[in-house]
Amino acid sequence: MKYVYIKTFGCQMNEHDSARMVSILKQFGFSCTNTPDEAHLILINTCSVRENPENKVYSLLGTLRPIKKKRPETVIAVCGCVAQQEGNHILEREPAVDIVIGPDHYFELPELIGRVQNGERICLTQRTYPKPPVFDFIPDEWLEKGHREGVKAYIAISKGCNNACSFCIVPRTRGREIYRTPENIQKEVTAVIAEGIREIWLLGQNVNAYKFRDDYRFVQLLSDVSNIKDVWRIRFTSPHPHDWNKELTDLIANRKNIARHIHLPLQSGSNRILKLMRRRHTIEQYIEHIEYLRSKVPKIEVSTDLIVGFPTETDEEFEETLKVVEQIKFSQIYPFKYSPRPGTYAEKLGDTVPRKTKEERLAQIIELQEKINQSSMKQLIGTEQEVLIEEKHPRDDNFWNGRTNSYRSITVLGKGLHIGDLIYGRVTGFRGHWLEAEYIRTIKISPLNKLSY
Numbered sequence: 001m002k003y004v005y006i007k008t009f010g011c012q013m014n015e016h017d018s019a020r021m022v023s024i025l026k027q028f029g030f031s032c033t034n035t036p037d038e039a040h041l042i043l044i045n046t047c048s049v050r051e052n053p054e055n056k057v058y059s060l061l062g063t064l065r066p067i068k069k070k071r072p073e074t075v076i077a078v079c080g081c082v083a084q085q086e087g088n089h090i091l092e093r094e095p096a097v098d099i100v101i102g103p104d105h106y107f108e109l110p111e112l113i114g115r116v117q118n119g120e121r122i123c124l125t126q127r128t129y130p131k132p133p134v135f136d137f138i139p140d141e142w143l144e145k146g147h148r149e150g151v152k153a154y155i156a157i158s159k160g161c162n163n164a165c166s167f168c169i170v171p172r173t174r175g176r177e178i179y180r181t182p183e184n185i186q187k188e189v190t191a192v193i194a195e196g197i198r199e200i201w202l203l204g205q206n207v208n209a210y211k212f213r214d215d216y217r218f219v220q221l222l223s224d225v226s227n228i229k230d231v232w233r234i235r236f237t238s239p240h241p242h243d244w245n246k247e248l249t250d251l252i253a254n255r256k257n258i259a260r261h262i263h264l265p266l267q268s269g270s271n272r273i274l275k276l277m278r279r280r281h282t283i284e285q286y287i288e289h290i291e292y293l294r295s296k297v298p299k300i301e302v303s304t305d306l307i308v309g310f311p312t313e314t315d316e317e318f319e320e321t322l323k324v325v326e327q328i329k330f331s332q333i334y335p336f337k338y339s340p341r342p343g344t345y346a347e348k349l350g351d352t353v354p355r356k357t358k359e360e361r362l363a364q365i366i367e368l369q370e371k372i373n374q375s376s377m378k379q380l381i382g383t384e385q386e387v388l389i390e391e392k393h394p395r396d397d398n399f400w401n402g403r404t405n406s407y408r409s410i411t412v413l414g415k416g417l418h419i420g421d422l423i424y425g426r427v428t429g430f431r432g433h434w435l436e437a438e439y440i441r442t443i444k445i446s447p448l449n450k451l452s453y
């Protein structure tokens with residue numbers, strides 16, 4: 001038996017890539033292990049969006065050196081955005097590493113392992129995708145071996161990003177956008193539905209920029225996927241406010257299986273900072289999208305990403321962000337302290353906001369969101385929520401964990417449920433960020449349990 005140990009940093013797209021690589025390696029006799037010591041292959045899937053994950057990668061590589069010394073036949077591979085960005089530099093800096101591969105080369109992994117066993121050290125980061133940018137980067141034979149997590153499947157519809165947000169390294173590491181054909185995407189959705197999966201996640205670095213043709217864009221794709229039989233829920237991440245439009249909102253309003261939650265990154269509440277970030281929209285435009293969305297889909301919840309301490313951000317501009325958070329009342333925020341990424345425009349602006357100020361701003365925004373969250377959780381008590389059951393409670397057979405349609409974590413008290421069931425629960429309270437509910441009735445029984453529905 002051959003073992004692969006895989007450590008993934010960063011975003012959903014990296015999680016998706018890791019799952020793909022595991023399914024490829026399984027075809028070549030590998031099984032997963034949680035122990036790097038017993039692994040024949042150690043894969044580090046890296047992220048360079050923020051400074052911390054990058055530092056973590058180098059310190060993790062340092063801890064792998066003794067394993068390589070003890071068992072030199074262990075193959076160590078670094079992939080993902082840091083690999084794409086740093087290339088050969090990783091091989092030079094870290095002698096324990098055998099392979100450095102960018103995101104375009106994952107399907108070549110088994111062949112590269114063979115070459116390492118013949119004594120090579122390899123760096124493969126050149127772009128391989130052709131123009132024009134429509135290309136089925138997941139070959140047909142791999143469609144049925146994708147990224148699943150319980151009752152959910154993650155399906156990459158595009159890669160790369162054509163934007164140039166000034167703080168972001170993704171356009172450099174992942175390249176320009178490439179879109180799969182709708183046919184190829186729908187084939188994968190149909191395959192996972194046949195397996196019993198009921199929640200589909202459409203993924204892209206800028207998911208709503210998807211464009212197969214001028215007359216076939218993200219909204220048409222989402223509509224087609226939502227029409228596939230037995231797709232109970234669809235989510236998509238991450239959309240960009242600049243590419244959001246009324247047509248997309250209208251589609252969500254008209255399709256029950258498109259989840260009542262969107263994650264729409266805002267980054268800052270100040271128009272001057274948004275401009276410096278090169279986000280291509282104003283705060284007023286963002287609020288207009290949310291207001292229209294809430295007018296059409298009243299129960300929709302919105303979460304967001306925010307950066308605090310962007311270069312030159314003043315106290316007043318940070319206050320503007322707080323005001324917007326207060327006004328919009330997000331269901332969740334993912335705030336980060338700004339850290340410069342080498343080679344970005346923002347790096348040239350200097351890291352002007354002192355670390356202490358960034359930390360204070362971060363604490364302040366988290367505290368505000370906590371208050372908003374407590375109040376919105378209270379308002380949910382007594383409401384009926386559609387819940388997809390994702391797992392049995394680890395300590396009590398009468399409880400089940402899942403997600404509401406609006407993406408809140410929830411524990412449901414109910415007997416005889418199954419993982420994958422779609423049910424209604426009545427919210428009875430909450431603990432921290434988890435809602436608590438009692439079972440009301442089943443909407444659909446999971447086909448994963450081989451029951452008819």
Ligand code: SF4
Nearest residue numbers: 161163164165168170
């Ligand atoms: S939209 Fe902006 S932040 Fe998102 S991946 Fe593209 S450049 Fe980066």
